[in-house]
Amino acid sequence: MTFTLNWGILGCGGIAETFTKDLLLDPKSHRNVDVIHKVVATGSSSSVDKAKKFAETTGAKDAKHYGSYEELVKDENVDVIYVATPHSHHYANAMLALEAGKNVLCEKAFTVNAGQARKLVETARAKNLFLMEAQWTRYFPLSIELRRMISSGELGDIKQIFSDNGKSIEHIDRITNPNLAGGALLDLGVYSFLHIFQTVYHLDPEHTKPEVKAAILKDEKTGVDKFTTAILAWPGTTAIATCNYSLESDPKSDYSAGPCVRIVGTKAQVCIPSPPYRPTSFTVIPNGDGEVQKNDFPIEGGNGMWWEADEVAFCIRDGKKESEIMPLDESVVPGGARDVGCEAHGTLTSRWKANIPLSHRSGIRSNSYIAHYYTNRQRLWVTPIPQPNQ
Amino acid sequence: MTFTLNWGILGCGGIAETFTKDLLLDPKSHRNVDVIHKVVATGSSSSVDKAKKFAETTGAKDAKHYGSYEELVKDENVDVIYVATPHSHHYANAMLALEAGKNVLCEKAFTVNAGQARKLVETARAKNLFLMEAQWTRYFPLSIELRRMISSGELGDIKQIFSDNGKSIEHIDRITNPNLAGGALLDLGVYSFLHIFQTVYHLDPEHTKPEVKAAILKDEKTGVDKFTTAILAWPGTTAIATCNYSLESDPKSDYSAGPCVRIVGTKAQVCIPSPPYRPTSFTVIPNGDGEVQKNDFPIEGGNGMWWEADEVAFCIRDGKKESEIMPLDESVVPGGARDVGCEAHGTLTSRWKANIPLSHRSGIRSNSYIAHYYTNRQRLWVTPIPQPNQ
CATH class of the missing domain: 3.30.360.10 (Dihydrodipicolinate Reductase; domain 2)
Structure with a gap:
């Protein structure tokens, strides 16, 4: 049975664009998996227009657009937030999403130090949410x-x-x-x-x-x-x-x-x-x-970021709170x-x-x-x- | 004017054979230098026959043969001793040659520690002899x-x-x-x-x-x-x-x-x-x-050890006690x-x-x-x- 995962994209820079384009490729053209990724929301910290333009560029046509991360993480249709901001902001942005009750895929470098990483892991576990560092390779x-x-x-x-x-x-x-x-x-x-x-x-x-x-x-x-x-x-x-x-x-x-x-x-x-x-x-x-x-x-046909997106979907589908391939202890x-x-x-x-x-x-x-x-x-x-x- | 350097080979193992064969190649076939290398003595610590056989194998036909290093280093025709024994013996063998008043080219690793290296350098300088580590490369x-x-x-x-x-x-x-x-x-x-x-x-x-x-x-x-x-x-x-x-x-x-x-x-x-x-x-x-x-x-035509042999000859010909390419401080x-x-x-x-x-x-x-x-x-x-x- 096909599982659908609804994504919210936090940040509209280059890595977010690469990831989102890979995310929205037809999985059947690449691999035979029973997962559908949907981008239901995009968020920019500076303007709603930037979030809208990002959605158009990446092909996320049905997404809602937000001009602040605080609004994005409150979107009830979002299952998982992908954090794609500069390293210096990963901790605050991932924490924002976790505290709003959202699962999180956070770009690497996960945090700027181990102390921040531990706090994110503690928060995700306390709230029973999925959390993973996006070490796509x-x-x-x-x-x-x-x-x-x-x-x-x-x-x-x-x-x-x-x-x-x-x-x-x-x-x-x-x-x-x-x-x-x-x-x-x-x-x-x-x-x-x-x-x-x-x-x-x-x-x-x-x-x-x-x-x-x-x-x-x-x-x-x-x-x-x-x-x-x-x-x-x-x-x-x-x-x-x-x-x-x-x-x-x-x-x-x-x-x-x-x-x-x-x-x-x-x-x-x-x-x-x-x-x-x-x-x-x-x-x-x-x-x-x-x-x-x-x-x-x-x-072939993209950058290969769909494999980590699929891993997120498998884990959330199966009720797992972390990936065995990228365990939180390793982050x-x-x-x-x-x-x-x-x-x-x-x-x-x-x-x-x-x-x-x-x-x-x-x-x-x-x-x-x-x-x-x-x-x-x-x-x-x-x-x-x-x-x-x- | 052509300069002739008379070598004594201390040790009859594989590295000595490679070196001696290169040493005795006609320099005109390889490079245009005004140096002639002669092997006038070979020494084995175990038997004079081994030293003799080594000389025949390597083409050192006019060399004298010695069944002990103590005899070898006393040979009055020898200008420079090439030490080609195991690492553990370099210090003792090089010191033997220096104390006999001979210039020395000592295989690398020069010594097993810096303390030994310092003692060799001090001895060579005190006796105004040439000393060099054979870092041929x-x-x-x-x-x-x-x-x-x-x-x-x-x-x-x-x-x-x-x-x-x-x-x-x-x-x-x-x-x-x-x-x-x-x-x-x-x-x-x-x-x-x-x-x-x-x-x-x-x-x-x-x-x-x-x-x-x-x-x-x-x-x-x-x-x-x-x-x-x-x-x-x-x-x-x-x-x-x-x-x-x-x-x-x-x-x-x-x-x-x-x-x-x-x-x-x-x-x-x-x-x-x-x-x-x-x-x-x-x-x-x-x-x-x-x-x-x-x-x-x-x-071409050998292993390329003749370049270090030429350096030894140039230094001894010119009265230098160490090489600028392989200074003793670096050993x-x-x-x-x-x-x-x-x-x-x-x-x-x-x-x-x-x-x-x-x-x-x-x-x-x-x-x-x-x-x-x-x-x-x-x-x-x-x-x-x-x-x-x-």
């Missing part, structure tokens, strides 16, 4: 096959993971604006973390928290994080992960520099060519005599790693300060980490301190 | 061009370096024998460090010491280091380097996993395809509109980084103990670093503490 058939290969033991024990996402996006104003949570971390780093977490943390039955050490270069003018290299290691496993993200390390934007992700197991390794947010193939390089094998996962724990990067922003706004108890003085313990020492004005080493309740 | 035309590009500013400011050397060499007994300084560090890691140091440290006029943080996985049975990821950062520059080496991460030994080295500058990045010890090309990927350019540096400082890896060996022999003041207890300061904490039996985090005299 996790729902790709490519990702599903990759996780299956790891959990089945085909790659052996996972020992090292290299995950890199570098792109020249400094020309986008938001990216270098600390007031909008700019920097490499929340736009690019989330994908570097994604591949590490979905393959190591996600598949570890013990769900041990990673230990993180990172070197971060800040932009001299804006103070946002520009180049970061972090090592993540898991006390409960032997895996070591290298997480890189930067605003300049893919000068050609064609990822000519090689694979963005390598997962090294004792039996074989997997190399994923770029881009890390929308990979369409991976190569399996076995130890010993086996052949190198390329596996293709083409994405909180990577948030812990993200806190390392948040420190690099340096110029915290009052909005952030309310939720991030950070200290900038060397050697002073904050809520979640210790900043070991500054090496110069642009770089710092940071090491998070494991928290009992994290 | 540094003398390749490819490396010279790469360093020129960086120092000229063609790549802009160097921000990130990724350097990886993984190879399946666990089947070689020496590699997993802690008594012979086995593990990934000294056979594979030296090349990962090489590319980082020749491009960042070497070209920094301030020669600031790197700060190092590393996660290391040990082999369960032998205790040698098997998988390591280290971050190196320089207080005097903004560069961040990621240094990887492992015994299993190139399962096909054809380096199908992508480039082994990436150097990311603000104007362009350079990608070096594997193998990192003998690269023959690199790709320059400029920011913006420029074309991606592949630069080839073929090595000591990377040794400091290497100490991080040495800790991972775990099972130190009495030979090592004499020279490495290590502590295995968490949180206890040793001579050169602090072991932060063990995470489990196989892995540890280590951070070297900068030393005033290092």
